[in-house]
Amino acid sequence: xxxxxxxxxxxxxxxxxxxxxxxxxxxxxRPGVPLIYLDSAATSQKPRQxxxxxxxxxxxxxxxxxxxxxxxxEEATAAYERARGLVAQFINASSPQQVIFTRNTTESxxxxxxxxxxxxxxxxxxxxLTEMEHHSNLVPWQMLAVEKSLRLEFISVTGDGLxxxxxxxxxxxxxxxxxxxxxxxxxxxxINPAKDIIRMAHEAGAITLIDGAQSVPHFQVDVQxxxxxxxxxxxxxxxxxxxxxxxxxxxxxxxxxxxYMGGGDMIKRVQLRSFAPNSVPHKFEAxxxxxxxxxxxxAAVEYLISIGLESIAAHEQVIVEYALERLEExxxxxxxxxxxxYRGGVTSxxxxxxHPHDIAQILDxxxxxxxxxxxxxxxxxxKYNIPASARASYYLYSDPNEVDxxxxxxxxxxxxxxx
Amino acid sequence: xxxxxxxxxxxRYKNPLYRGKLDPNxxxxxxxxxxxxxxxxxxxxxxxxxxxxxAFFDGHGCAISQASADLLLESIQGKTLNEIxxxxxxxxxxxxxxxxGPVRMKCALLSLKVLKAGVYGLGEASDDLTE
Numbered sequence: 001x002x003x004x005x006x007x008x009x010x011x012x013x014x015x016x017x018x019x020x021x022x023x024x025x026x027x028x029x030r031p032g033v034p035l036i037y038l039d040s041a042a043t044s045q046k047p048r049q050x051x052x053x054x055x056x057x058x059x060x061x062x063x064x065x066x067x068x069x070x071x072x073x074e075e076a077t078a079a080y081e082r083a084r085g086l087v088a089q090f091i092n093a094s095s096p097q098q099v100i101f102t103r104n105t106t107e108s109x110x111x112x113x114x115x116x117x118x119x120x121x122x123x124x125x126x127x128x129l130t131e132m133e134h135h136s137n138l139v140p141w142q143m144l145a146v147e148k149s150l151r152l153e154f155i156s157v158t159g160d161g162l163x164x165x166x167x168x169x170x171x172x173x174x175x176x177x178x179x180x181x182x183x184x185x186x187x188x189x190x191i192n193p194a195k196d197i198i199r200m201a202h203e204a205g206a207i208t209l210i211d212g213a214q215s216v217p218h219f220q221v222d223v224q225x226x227x228x229x230x231x232x233x234x235x236x237x238x239x240x241x242x243x244x245x246x247x248x249x250x251x252x253x254x255x256x257x258x259x260y261m262g263g264g265d266m267i268k269r270v271q272l273r274s275f276a277p278n279s280v281p282h283k284f285e286a287x288x289x290x291x292x293x294x295x296x297x298x299a300a301v302e303y304l305i306s307i308g309l310e311s312i313a314a315h316e317q318v319i320v321e322y323a324l325e326r327l328e329e330x331x332x333x334x335x336x337x338x339x340x341x342y343r344g345g346v347t348s349x350x351x352x353x354x355h356p357h358d359i360a361q362i363l364d365x366x367x368x369x370x371x372x373x374x375x376x377x378x379x380x381x382x383k384y385n386i387p388a389s390a391r392a393s394y395y396l397y398s399d400p401n402e403v404d405x406x407x408x409x410x411x412x413x414x415x416x417x418x419x
Numbered sequence: 420x421x422x423x424x425x426x427x428x429x430x431r432y433k434n435p436l437y438r439g440k441l442d443p444n445x446x447x448x449x450x451x452x453x454x455x456x457x458x459x460x461x462x463x464x465x466x467x468x469x470x471x472x473x474a475f476f477d478g479h480g481c482a483i484s485q486a487s488a489d490l491l492l493e494s495i496q497g498k499t500l501n502e503i504x505x506x507x508x509x510x511x512x513x514x515x516x517x518x519x520g521p522v523r524m525k526c527a528l529l530s531l532k533v534l535k536a537g538v539y540g541l542g543e544a545s546d547d548l549t550e
Contacts, residue, residue, distance in 0.1 A: 357455055357481035357526060361423060373455045387456035387479060416424050417482075418433070 013315045018307065019397050021047040029367040036368040036402045041186050041214060041346050041375075041393030043236045046300075050240055053299035054292050064288055066265060080291050083298025084281070087246050090301045091231060092222040098254065100247045100281040101289055101297075105213040106136040108232030108247035109180070111284060112209055113140040115257040116230075117178075123149035126176040128206070130155040130163055130192075131383055132185040135376040137211040141180060155181070157383060161188040161337035168197070172204040179208045183215035187377045187389065188337030189320070189346030191215065195226050202227065207253065213237055217304075218344050218395070219313040223248050235293065240300030244293035247284070254280045261286040304396075312396045316345035319394045323347045323403045330410055332419060336389060345394035348375070351410065353419050356390040362416055366409040368402075423517060424482065427490075432482035437492035439475035448537030449478070450544040452529050457484040459533045461492070471495050471503075476533075481526050483515070488530035490514040495534070503538050506531060508549045 019025050022045045029035050037045060057079060063072035065080045081096070088096040102108045121127075127141050131154050145152050153171050156164040163181075172179075179201040184191045194210055201208045209230040215221050216231070217238030223231055230253070234245040249257075259266050259277045263286035268276040277283045304312065321340040324347060327333050332352035337343060351359055356372035363370055371391045374381045381388065392406055441447075441462035449460035457480030466472040474495055476488040491511060495503055511531050512519065519527055528549040536544035 355479075355481035357457075357483070357523070358424070361481075361483075361523065365423075378456075381456070387458070417429060 012311050012318070013307070013396060015315075015397070015399060019399070021049065021303075022397050023048055023051070025397060029364070033365075033367040036366070036405050038392040038394065038398070038402060038406060039369045039371050040395035040398070041237070041391065042371050043242065044217065044239050044395055045397065046241065046296075047239055047303050049303045050296045050299045054241065054296040057292050057295045062292075065291055066282075076291055079295050079298075080289070083294045083301075086298040086301045088248075090305065091216065091233075091248055092224050093248055094224060095251070097280050098248055098251055100249065100254075100284045101294055102232075102245045102247050102284075103243055103290070104234040104236070104245035105211060105232045106140075106245075108230075108245055109137055109209065109211065110140045111247055111260045112230050112232075112249075113144045115260050115284075116253060117141075117144045118148070119256075119258050121148055121150055121177055124151065126151045126153060126174055128153050128155065128168070128171050128176045128179045128181075128201075130181050131157045132163070132188060132190065132377065132380050133180075133182055134186055134211065134213065135378070136213075137180055137182060137209075138379070157188070157190075157380065160339075160342075161185075161190050162342060163190075163192055163197075165193070165196070165200075168200065172200055172206070176201070176204065176206045179206050180211070181208070182211040182213075183221065184218070184344045184346075185337070185377075185380075186214050186346065187348050187375050187380055187391065189343040189348070190338050191219075191342055191344050194228075198227055198229075214344065214346070218309075218316060220309045229253060235297035235300060238300055239303055241293045241296040244290045244297045246297075249280075251280070254284075257283075259286070260284050263287045265289075307396060315396060316394050316398070319398050319400060319403065320345050320347060322400050323392065323394070323406075326403055326407045327410075330407065330414075332414065333410065336384065345398070346391065347393070348389040348391040350386055350389055351413065354413055354417050356388045358417070359390045359410070359413050362413045363406065363409045366405065366412070368406055368409055370406070423519075423523075425516065428482055428486045428515070428517075431486035431489040435476075435485065435489040437475050437489050438477060440477050441473055441475055446537045446540075448533050448544070450529065450533045450536065451478075452480070452484070452525050455481065455526065457481060457526055457529055459484065459488050459530050461488075461530065461533050461537055463495075463537065465500075469499055471498050476530060480529070483517075483519075483523055484526040484529050487511055487515055487527045491530045491534060500538050503534065506535070511549075 061075040063076040065077040085096045088099045155168045198208045207229040212233040216233040229250045231248040236242040266286040336348045360372035444462040445465045446463040451458040459478040461476045464473040532544045535548040
């Protein structure tokens with residue numbers, strides 16, 4: 001694909017207008033060096049619509065939520081619960097009560113492990129995970145496995161960067177209680193066939209947890225269509241603020257789970273020696289929550305809906321196809337993961353003779369922000385027998401020109417290292 | 420970048436003078452940087468007077484981590500363990516001739532952390548050792 005044919009695809013999104021929504025994209029990293037932000041898989045940038053919503057809340061309506069009867073408390077409560085409704089609508093949950101606000105994807109997964117896991121799993125029970133999990137969907141289960149003497153098995157990643165679904169079928173015959181998997185790998189970019197994975201798990205009598213940190217921000221994730229049991233995701237990767245995320249749960253499962261943290265708001269009534277838990281979602285939201293952040297999260301969801309998830313996904317597909325083509329033409333560059341067909345907007349790669357840290361450092365001098373390291377997926381890097389990789393990731397505001405700038409800078413890296 | 424990837428850094432990274440292993444040795448220690456996977460092992464032999472007679476490092480990682488290890492190993496040849504214990508972060512940065520942000524600082528200081536943990540005979544390396 002040439003740069004000129006790429007231009008034809010730009011009709012999908014009004015890129016200049018979208019970029020104008022993100023004030024940070026106008027900044028220079030150093031005088032004369034504009035920012036090229038290719039690290040959205042780590043965290044996305046925030047549009048002014050989100051910044052304004054949070055600013056308005058703190059300037060106009062700041063108060064603690066629930067129970068207060070004054071005007072500000074009413075406004076804050078309404079705005080907080082409205083945000084919950086927007087997030088529920090975004091993933092097509094059948095009711096807002098099925099959306100629990102947490103700090104992030106990690107806390108959502110830990111919540112399931114600590115409540116559903118502790119209450120329902122016993123020694124010898126099996127949990128199926130995959131080799132491409134982020135540490136946040138590995139370590140909580142490792143901790144629970146130690147505590148409860150559980151067994152863990154892993155669906156392998158094939159040479160093409162896909163999950164080995166035949167092996168998954170064999171693992172399911174071992175009668176797992178839970179299958180927890182990433183919807184989209186934060187390293188390989190692989191989009192896993194969540195609907196099939198869930199259907200097969202249900203047929204085997206297991207429930208499922210989807211790590212949606214990389215999927216929910218980028219394409220339509222419909223919990224009813226997927227028949228999802230649990231879905232965990234973070235606001236900050238989808239144009240919202242840090243400090244807030246969500247856990248979606250099937251109502252029957254949430255109702256049966258014990259509370260997570262104890263404290264205010266999660267109780268129906270309290271006596272000196274006992275308490276009765278509140279109903280969902282409040283049962284899982286002890287203490288004053290991140291109110292301003294929840295409101296920002298709601299504004300982010302509204303923003304993404306206004307642009308359209310289908311358009312965003314199509315835009316990212318164009319960018320990632322172009323990035324794969326440009327990266328693979330550089331001698332010594334090896335891109336990890338599958339072909340564009342199975343991939344979201346992530347390209348991780350290595351460059352022969354240069355450590356990813358050095359790549360990222362030299363790109364930074366050109367204002368280009370990429371990530372280097374194991375991206376919290378150390379076992380996956382062990383599998384590929386590499387200590388680290390460099391990762392460029394894309395979002396609705398990414399411009400094909402930025403891919404060109406990265407490629408030019410990668411040639412500079414090679415020159416610096418005499419390659 | 421001209422600062423960070425000065426010729427000495429690239430040169431030491433590509434053609435280190437003190438890369439290798441010593442077996443037997445008097446002191447050996449290894450550690451890694453969990454954030455980026457940089458890994459360094461340092462082996463030391465001492466002479467009868469308790470001075471470093473030979474010292475080598477092995478491992479993998481970015482140019483900053485490997486070049487700083489090579490420069491550090493060069494600086495301790497002939498030194499006593501007490502002299503090595505006085506080495507600080509500033510000494511390493513001076514050898515590198517660099518100013519670094521907090522993330523790359525960990526790369527640059529990994530070798531010092533490994534060296535001092537080995538010299539002090541510690542079971543585990545701690546960031547406090549580089550202060």
